[in-house]
Amino acid sequence: MRRFVRGTKSRSNWLRLVRRTALEATHNQSVYSVVKPRPILDTHEDEAGHQVTKEEEFIHLLMVSYRSMYSYARTLVPSAADAEECVQEASLRLWQKFHEFDRDESFSRWARGFVRRVVKNFHRKKRPGYTTLDDDLIEKLAATQGGSQELLDLRREFLESCLKRLPQNDRKLIHSYYELGESIAALSRRLGRSQAAIYQAIHRTRVALFMCVDRSLKGGD
Amino acid sequence: MSEVPFDFRSVLDSIEKWHAGNLCELETYRLKELLRHDARARQIFVEYGDMLATLDLTVGAEASPDGSHVAVRALGTHRFDGHWRRYWMLASTITVTAICAVLVIWWATPMGPLPASPHDLAAQIRNSPPPETSISSSVTVTDVFWNENSDRHPMFSRAGQDLPYTVGMTIPFQASFVLEDADLFVRVRYANGADLLFQGPATVYFDSENSASILAGRVSCVIPPAAVGFTILSPHGRIRDLGTEFAVSVSEEETDVSVVKGSVECELTGPGIVSELTTLFAGDRRLINDQQIRHPNVSLPPDSLSSILGHRSGIRKTQGAIHYAPGFAPLPREKINRGEERMYVYLERQSTPLAWDQQQGTFSTLLSTEMESAVLLPEPLRPEHHSRSARLSKDSDRIVVDTYLLNFFPTGKGKTVLAGSMTFHNDIIAVMTSPKTLDATDRFSPNPEFIKAWEQRTSSARGSNEAEDFVSVSDDAKTLTVSLQASGAGDQLRIFVYSPEK
Numbered sequence: 001m002r003r004f005v006r007g008t009k010s011r012s013n014w015l016r017l018v019r020r021t022a023l024e025a026t027h028n029q030s031v032y033s034v035v036k037p038r039p040i041l042d043t044h045e046d047e048a049g050h051q052v053t054k055e056e057e058f059i060h061l062l063m064v065s066y067r068s069m070y071s072y073a074r075t076l077v078p079s080a081a082d083a084e085e086c087v088q089e090a091s092l093r094l095w096q097k098f099h100e101f102d103r104d105e106s107f108s109r110w111a112r113g114f115v116r117r118v119v120k121n122f123h124r125k126k127r128p129g130y131t132t133l134d135d136d137l138i139e140k141l142a143a144t145q146g147g148s149q150e151l152l153d154l155r156r157e158f159l160e161s162c163l164k165r166l167p168q169n170d171r172k173l174i175h176s177y178y179e180l181g182e183s184i185a186a187l188s189r190r191l192g193r194s195q196a197a198i199y200q201a202i203h204r205t206r207v208a209l210f211m212c213v214d215r216s217l218k219g220g221d
Numbered sequence: 222m223s224e225v226p227f228d229f230r231s232v233l234d235s236i237e238k239w240h241a242g243n244l245c246e247l248e249t250y251r252l253k254e255l256l257r258h259d260a261r262a263r264q265i266f267v268e269y270g271d272m273l274a275t276l277d278l279t280v281g282a283e284a285s286p287d288g289s290h291v292a293v294r295a296l297g298t299h300r301f302d303g304h305w306r307r308y309w310m311l312a313s314t315i316t317v318t319a320i321c322a323v324l325v326i327w328w329a330t331p332m333g334p335l336p337a338s339p340h341d342l343a344a345q346i347r348n349s350p351p352p353e354t355s356i357s358s359s360v361t362v363t364d365v366f367w368n369e370n371s372d373r374h375p376m377f378s379r380a381g382q383d384l385p386y387t388v389g390m391t392i393p394f395q396a397s398f399v400l401e402d403a404d405l406f407v408r409v410r411y412a413n414g415a416d417l418l419f420q421g422p423a424t425v426y427f428d429s430e431n432s433a434s435i436l437a438g439r440v441s442c443v444i445p446p447a448a449v450g451f452t453i454l455s456p457h458g459r460i461r462d463l464g465t466e467f468a469v470s471v472s473e474e475e476t477d478v479s480v481v482k483g484s485v486e487c488e489l490t491g492p493g494i495v496s497e498l499t500t501l502f503a504g505d506r507r508l509i510n511d512q513q514i515r516h517p518n519v520s521l522p523p524d525s526l527s528s529i530l531g532h533r534s535g536i537r538k539t540q541g542a543i544h545y546a547p548g549f550a551p552l553p554r555e556k557i558n559r560g561e562e563r564m565y566v567y568l569e570r571q572s573t574p575l576a577w578d579q580q581q582g583t584f585s586t587l588l589s590t591e592m593e594s595a596v597l598l599p600e601p602l603r604p605e606h607h608s609r610s611a612r613l614s615k616d617s618d619r620i621v622v623d624t625y626l627l628n629f630f631p632t633g634k635g636k637t638v639l640a641g642s643m644t645f646h647n648d649i650i651a652v653m654t655s656p657k658t659l660d661a662t663d664r665f666s667p668n669p670e671f672i673k674a675w676e677q678r679t680s681s682a683r684g685s686n687e688a689e690d691f692v693s694v695s696d697d698a699k700t701l702t703v704s705l706q707a708s709g710a711g712d713q714l715r716i717f718v719y720s721p722e723k
Contacts, residue, residue, distance in 0.1 A: 075266065075270025075271060134450030135450075144263040155272065206272070210269055211233070
């Protein structure tokens, strides 16, 4: 029976893998830190010349970028609660790494990178497996999202007018569910309809809204 | 990739269902494949997600649009001072140290039954059933085969001890897995259903829930829809599954990839290399080395993968001039023979229900529709050889069989004699020979293209000198030994093997 000689083939293969891993790590590092990060002092001068602490600066940047981060997570994660969790976790990591942030770079873009990594972890841990998105697909979707920011801004503007144009019952339902935060169960009790019917109505309305925005963009309305 | 018809409304419905958690497994698989290959679908997905985010953010209390609540949670509810970071670091360090200590204890403990001491933390951890929601951190060995002539059970080394490979044992992620024996086959299963069969010698790392690194050796992968995206990493490249069955052979010089069903994506991963994704489909084969992904001279899977692919198809071993040809219908002889005299066996039809009349020694069809019965077996088949020792199910009138076709098409015009044997995992029930090539005379072939009237066959396919042929089934009904003679014309055997219903 032929034996596998560890000292020759396996070792050279192993060294090859180690070398490649190390080089990949170096390569990745260079991608993430194209500009050498500047150290962040405990206090910092804002544009108006006021002294702000790094905590204040962080909160300000996070507030400005939150919408973009949440939208990023919400696209790649099925439920709003999970998307919220991902943004929470990304925010914590952002704070831990805030000293590495280069102020010449866009905080939003930097933050979205963290969200993307958290979302990848979320999908790796999620059950059942078939509903998850793999890393490559997340990268592809993230690239699409990164290149569509202006279009997405425009769609948000049209969404407002489409919301106003919804039939009265649908508008009330969306208002109660999203703006008032009423639960499906509460809506079911109040409107005297089954929970499944409420779910269905919300889903139908969301699809109708999306198509309305699409038509508006194409100049159909 | 061929252009897929694009239905905007159905894509939108699928995306909405995905967000609502109402998409079934098959629909999810289709959606993900569409997203992977169609930029329009990705654009809709992104736009829809952004719309949902906009709607969510109109809720005032829980998710304020400016994110101030998140900032407060990220920074803690108290105002920061210089100690916060130190407390956080201290807590993190303690947690990480505790986890590492548990892992070291677990790793250093030999596998097998552990002492049932209530104070043994490692035993408690290993013996406690994992919660349903836990993340899998290991793969499970589901089958082990080794050379039956070997005088010892195959062993592996762990924590300084030699332990036997056993069905049911688990191998943790990131642990090395070395198969030293050449005839050792180990089959493992991931929690997501990915099924990998390794042939020794091999060195493997199970990286994570959906990937494995192979430094050397051979692997055959069957990936279910739930595990699409499963990735094999070799020193030369990355092979990513797109819902498929494929095999990989890794040597020091290159990685050989053959796709049996479905498709995979390959790319180079060497330092400084920007590689295009290469998509392979069923029947494709590529060689990946440090610089390139190239076409081989022969598109059939290499001999190095013949054994492992045969294993997958129920053939435990082939010897002599018999070789396994994976997953393909009879090919033109000049392609299949590759310039040398060989007999090729391939799995022709799987899990066919048949009525087996042991007294008469005949097979009849048990197919679901009249049309199928009429086309397939209009009259009972009467194999020339049948095994009386085959251990069948109690109800032997109705059995399920896998059928294999052995092809012998000599390259020369002169008399050629080839001999060999093949051993199956399950019992051989019968072997059918014919004075003419089988695909011309019986109707069991799954491929209608090969069912032709005798007059339509070329003279070279009109049989051989069977008088000199020797066919024998072993006493344990597992091994078929043949010596076939041909003079220009082809020779074929059809082998019926019992297939226990799963």
